[in-house]
Amino acid sequence: MSAVAQYVSNIWRAVITTLIGMRVTGRNAFTRPVTLEYPDERAHLPERYRGILHNRIEDCIGCLACARACPVNCIHIEISKRDKEDYGVTSDGTKITQWIPKFDIDMSLCMICGLCTEPCPTECLTVTKEYELAVEGKREMYLEFALERDKQIVAKKMAEKETPAAAE
């Protein structure tokens, strides 16, 4: 291409490409914004979204499967054998043979992989769709699920074991 033709084509290209760009942005300006105004609007979460963990403690049989499955050891469980007459039953009919005085999940360690929910036999440990994980203090990241009833019963049993005479 001769220098003059190059010169003219440069000008032409500068004008045309600018106009093409302006057409694209101009068209964009009149499309619907894709913004979700977050606190007012919520994103639609997918079916299998993994959020924070939750345990329906009434159905928990204290099998420790979740604690073993956890790759980062963020689930801390303590169990204590129930007497025969205290056996409970879960909503799906499984026998509950343990008191569970402690069922804690440290969400500051948890990486929300969901591996703990897979071995759970009664499907009481689940991931929720709750994704707003911000809390005001570190203590609030430590989720405690144990029932007050179980805590008291086990505490009483421990006290009896230490001083059997005092209990009578």
Added chain:
Amino acid sequence: MKEWVDGLIRGSAALRGMPPEVSYFLAMVFFGLCAVGFMAICALAFVWLERKVSARIQSRYGPVYTGGKFGWAQTLADAVKLLMKEDLVPTSADRILFNIAPVITFMASMLTLVAIPFGDGLIVADLDVGIFFILAVSGMAVIGFLMGGWSSNNKWSLYGGMRAASQIISYEIPVALSLIGVVMIVGSLNMSEIGRFQEGGFWRWNLFRSPFLFVAGFIYFTAALAEINRTPFDLPEAESELVAGYSTEYSGMKFAFFFLAEFANLFVVSAIASVMFLGAWTSPLPWQLLPGPVWFLVKAFGLVIVIMWLRWTLPRLRVDQLMAVCWKYLIPISLVMLIGLGVQMWKFPVK
């Protein structure tokens, strides 16, 4: 305007009692403050508009909450925040120059407002050298940029200041050359005269009077973008390279002055373009459907929106490309247009 001020002074008992020098001075100070106030409001509105336009182009909403609907109070809140900020001066800065720089820049953009006609006769000072005055005064801004860049004692600022200087001085030439065409065809430098010349419909606007002026109009627009440091020519304050260019070290009120001057320049450039090429306050049809100032503001604000649209469309040029655009394209083309216009006026005299 002068007759109107005379009438005002005669009409007011308080002003009539004073010696004419004092009453004129007071009247001029009042109108000057009006102009500055108008400019400040415009700048605030433009910052908001810029955010909205950029947001819409990127499929966002932009500010929505501040001030209830449309986030209209967003810039108000920003301005209050800027005024509250601590006014820092770097220890190794040249204190005097550092403090003067934003004032000079601001003054340069405010002074141009003096010679812009908002309507027929609605002009602060109807100077016979109108457009020449505007070019001279707006060229002063570069001193402020260079001062700010130099006195900050910061490499980013210095680079920004130097880039601003080289860019603005280069682009003064195509701006002046493209405006000379208008001056040739009108036969006057007076801004009101130029506006009156274009009355009577859009085909009488300078942009459509001659193919040479049509091209000159676009050359003016392009070169003016470079003069006010807008993208694609925003090298002096290239955020991704130079932090904020010459205003890197500024904070609080002084930064606000730079900022205000930048957005005021946006209006000034659009206003000049609409006076010189788009018929100032005249309506595009032979009937003056709306008052003159309304037409003027519609044109100027329309151009402001186009400038913003361009900003969010084009990427930034390199320094060598910037200079190539100016010296290899804009200046030769505007010279050719000038000669062409001369030939046209010689063969087909206007009116």
